[in-house]
Amino acid sequence: MKNQQFQYTDKDGDTIVAISTPPGIGGIGIVRLSGPRSIEIASKIFRYKGNKRKNLEEFHSHRIYYGTIVAPGKDTMADEVLLTVMRKPESYTREDVVEINCHGGYLAINKVLEIVQKMGARIAEPGEFTKLAFLNGRIDLSQAEAVIDIIKASNEKSWHSSLRHLSGDLRTEINNLKNRIIDINARIEAVLDFPDQGLPEIDHKEITSTLKKALSEISELLNTVKYGQLIKEGINAIILGKTNVGKSSLFNILLKQNKSIVTPLPGTTRDLIEGFINIKGLTFNLIDTAGMKSPENIIEKISLERVDQQMEYARLFLVMFDISEPLDANDIKLIEKVRSFHNRNNFKIIILNKTDLPARLDEVELQQRIGEKEFIKISIKKKTGIDTLTEKMSSKVLSDLYIPEEGLVISNKRHQESLLNIKNCLVNLITGLEKSVPIDLVSLDLKYIINQLGKITGESYDEEMLNHIFSQFCIGK
Ligand SMILES: Nc1nc2c(ncn2[C@@H]2O[C@H](COP(=O)(O)OP(=O)(O)OP(=O)(O)O)[C@@H](O)[C@H]2O)c(=O)[nH]1
Ligand SMILES: [Mg+2]
Incomplete structure (x- = not known):
């Protein structure tokens, strides 16, 4: 099929209508009509300056008019509105478009929608306004997708x-x-x-x-493409570590929100807790997890299984250790797990937390065990090293990627x-x-x-x- 300018006509000559603003309470809500009957329908239900009947054919295109919407036959006001006629072809769909700015919320805007629908407009399908813009030749498909x-x-x-x-x-x-x-x-x-x-x-x-x-x-x-997917889909970043290293504290400080529970008791976090953060124009889906330990009950067993499952989907591993304690069996178990993901196309950042306390962790041993030389040292308590960490998060995921300067x-x-x-x-x-x-x-x-x-x-x-x-x-x- 060919997309030729101005050739498309809806097979039914339908006039379509939809609420174009998101549902919920808001200052204004917009009801949008498009199609051959949109001006006629709006003329029948709009009262200019509150009471005058007007043929909207007389209205200037792209100018805002104040008035009310009334239910036909009843003449009782449904809402106080601002109305704009956008005549074809200078409109979003290249058909005659009428936009009615109503009060936001649930009732008023839905009343207006109902009235327009009763006058013969059909409820638009998702994306139908943009589809018309494409079929009528105003934009190409790559622009519609944009x-x-x-x-x-x-x-x-x-x-x-x-x-x-x-x-x-x-x-x-x-x-x-x-x-x-x-x-x-x-x-x-x-x-x-x-x-x-x-x-x-x-x-x-x-x-x-x-x-x-x-x-x-x-x-x-x-x-x-790889860069394109990264900026479009974001990056799954999972925080890993044995219990009590400060995973949830890190999650909260990066999210700038006290979403995860933090306590001195090991085993505080059980569920996977997620939150979006923006670093240098990139979106990270940050995931806080249960700490690595030998499971002592069914809850701990399930929570650790969830960590394993989630590791499969993560692109970035934020692997945390407590610098104030020597490496123990749980740290080593975690290191082995992380190493089993070697060659799986994910990045690791090794974080040593609690630098405000005296250091007791053997860094050389950790380097040898985990096979990574670079550690990011932070203290969440003192809020130090966090900027270096976020800097590293963005540079890691962008490393090896071709990023066009202008293209x-x-x-x-x-x-x-x-x-x-x-x-x-x-x-x-x-x-x-x-x-x-x-x-x-x-x-x-x-x-x-x-x-x-x-x-x-x-x-x-x-x-x-x-x-x-x-x-x-x-x-x-
Ligand atoms: N001294 C010090 N304490 C910290 C630091 N970061 C976190 N903590 C404390 O360490 C304890 C455990 O912190 P959490 O963030 O709950 O640790 P977690 O790794 O999420 O623990 P689990 O959910 O049990 O696996 C809390 O008492 C925190 O206040 C830090 O940088 N320095
Ligand atoms: Mg936790």
């Missing part, structure tokens, strides 16, 4: 990257690449279609060099999949060309690449793919 990413962004880095996608930067880059591929393919097809016309022969070397350039651009984008970051799995398909096809094509593969086969591969590039921007799409993408949206967006 809308979800902006809504869901939990840190500055992913927000910033999503904004670039929203501005259409990925589309520009993809279209640019696609045009070059289309150009070579057109020349190849001309030679194939009109062999007798004396068209200049295709220079294999020239094609190869264009494709090699395309390959390096695609590889550059794919190199950003685009790919964090979307769908984009990644298409780019990988293109990369593999390009690699095969380039090797084939070097072995003088028949030119009609080259053309087939080029068409495949063009199609895959079109999938990223949504120039070629299918219904299933669209449904999948827009089902991730919230209602009202």
Whole structure:
């Protein structure tokens, strides 16, 4: 299917409506309508300055009008509102849009929604407004996906990257690449279609060099995937250590909240306790755990099993020791467990806590046992070393990652999949060309690449793919 500007019309000519603000108590709540009947419906229920009936066709586009919403037939006020008409095509969906700013909360806004619905508008599906914006050609698919990413962004880095996608930067880059591929393919097809016309022969070397350039651009984008996923999904960071080393104290100080119970009794924490923190624009999902010990009852047994399970999902291990005590059997058990995750693509930071007390831990022995040279020394009691620790947390997870200075970051799995398909096809094509593969086969591969590039921007799409993408949206967006 092709996404052509202005061509899409809803099969039912539906006018859709939804509450676009989050549910709950709030200063204002917005009811949004889009579709051919939105201005007509709003005209029937809006009273300008509180009492005058008005045909909203007379209203200026994109201007705010004060008035009330009344239930048709009853003329009793449902809410005092501010209303804006946004005429097509200068609207979010490129259809006629009406936005009604009501009082937030549960009742008023739902009354207004109910009235609009009774007038014939259909409740919008999740993401339907943005889907219309795509189908009506205002944004491409990569921009629509950026809308979800902006809504869901939990840190500055992913927000910033999503904004670039929203501005259409990925589309520009993809279209640019696609045009070059289309150009070579057109020349190849001309030679194939009109062999007798004396068209200049295709220079294999020239094609190869264009494709090699395309390959390096695609590889550059794919190199950003790991960083893209990290900033989008955040990092699971688990705090490990035997009982009483100060795991929950560390959790609380990083979270800046007294969420986990801290006591001098060993075995205080039983459940896994989680909280999000932001460090240098990255999101960490911090997990406090039960301390390592020999389980003495079923509760301790279960809590230690949970730690084991959670270790499988963690990317960063914050392994804590108490510097004021010599290493003991529980420390050693923990060290063995941590070492069994060697080569599992996770990072470790070794933390020595309680530096306010006299040191009794043998650091050389610890270095040898755990196989790590660097320790971060902290005292949670004195609040020292915490900045060094957070600095280390962000530098560790970013180490070995390619971070583009200015370029685009790919964090979307769908984009990644298409780019990988293109990369593999390009690699095969380039090797084939070097072995003088028949030119009609080259053309087939080029068409495949063009199609895959079109999938990223949504120039070629299918219904299933669209449904999948827009089902991730919230209602009202
Ligand atoms: N002197 C000193 N005491 C600390 C420090 N950090 C934590 N503590 C104390 O150590 C004790 C245990 O702290 P927690 O944070 O509960 O330790 P935990 O590792 O979560 O313990 P469990 O949940 O039992 O495994 C508490 O009394 C804390 O106040 C520190 O830097 N210095
Ligand atoms: Mg604890």
